[in-house]
Amino acid sequence: MSCKFAELLPQYAAGTLDEASSRAVAGHLDSCLECREELALWRQVGAAIRAAHAADPMPSPALVGRALTRVRRARPSLAARAWALLVAQVPLVRREIWPASALVMAIGTLVAALLGDQRGWTVVQALAPIVAAAGLLGAGPRVVAVHRHGKRGERGLPPMVGARAGERPRRGPEYSRAGPGRSPASLRPGLAQPSPALRAGGGPRPCRGVVGRPAGAPHSHEGVSRRPARSHLALAYPSPDLFPPRGSRRTGCSSLWGSRHGG
């Protein structure tokens, strides 16, 4: 059947077509015998299907009870859920603060257990992010300089100028002047120190730098990630220099973003 109304007829027969389409179909039926025949067939089909449902069994009221029993059985206990939540927070919380965090979570879980399953779980859900946030705040100014030549700055490589979480990295003069032999760590008390092996070796290999700058010349590591340790929240603030306009070319700076600019 080639009539464009044909595909609307099943829904028209079932009474589920929207009002505007129903009016259009009704108007069309007056002038189309083929559609009238087809509509009659669909109406018969609908009647046959509904008649076959007349003796359907009623669903047992106990069935939902059995389903809920399975729901309760499948639900992990409060302790298991609290443990899973605690484990999920571990990457956010500084290692030194783990014992304090674990203690707070344990006390919270105990309180939650006393409150009962539903209200208790709400307490645990509220508590876990607070513990994670406290862990982040406790981390203080942290320095993570990921360098292609090695690992994170705090584990032996000369770190970059640090910044607190949420603070935009500063491009201080002491940093931009820091060359391979002069670690910024010496400029800022409290920053992580390079490893003895690295100090003996005179620092990391110099970057090849930006086009136009003599190879090996010291330059700032703007754009290197500065973020609170173990935090997935504050990633680097990349310097505009790292993403130069089309046409300008960079070579070889092997920082966190090295792969982005040919390092």
Next chain:
Amino acid sequence: MEIALLRSTDLDPDVALVKRMASGDEEALRSLYAANGRRLLAYALRLTGSEAVAEEVLQDSLLAAWQGARHYRGEARAITWLLGIVHHQALNATRRKRLPLQDLDRAVLVADRDAGPEAGAEAGERRRALQGALAELSADHRSVLELVFYQGLSLAEAAEVCACPVGTIKSRLSYAKAHLRRALAGEGLRAEDMI
């Protein structure tokens, strides 16, 4: 003047029940079952052909609905969402239990009995012929007819339940129509006589 844009699901009371389920309200699941249990069981029964398996499917579906309630975004009607779960669970059950394709013999017999004396002989004969032809259809084709004519879904909603494009639903309807016409013609009945 502010004009609030309402989605069709905003007026669906079952959507609120699903949201309550997502927050762990067991009473909401009971209410949802009370409102839709019969339709869901009927659909499961048509897909599996066995009352015991249909009840099992419905129980699995309620569990799946409970677990999936927090992922329900209210874009479809709650009944469409529930029927989709039942459809999926029923297919899994038939595959798992290696059940043969369900037959509608029992349903046909029941329908014949329920046709009652008021139904004329010819109408009864036509209905029997149609029900026989419906029973010969594959589960995919019959499920589309069930969704459109018994569950009252639109073609788009039926497509959502069956997890297939709307075009597939249309082609299944077209195939079913051709099959039913042939079956009626085989019994010496014509579609024109039904007008």
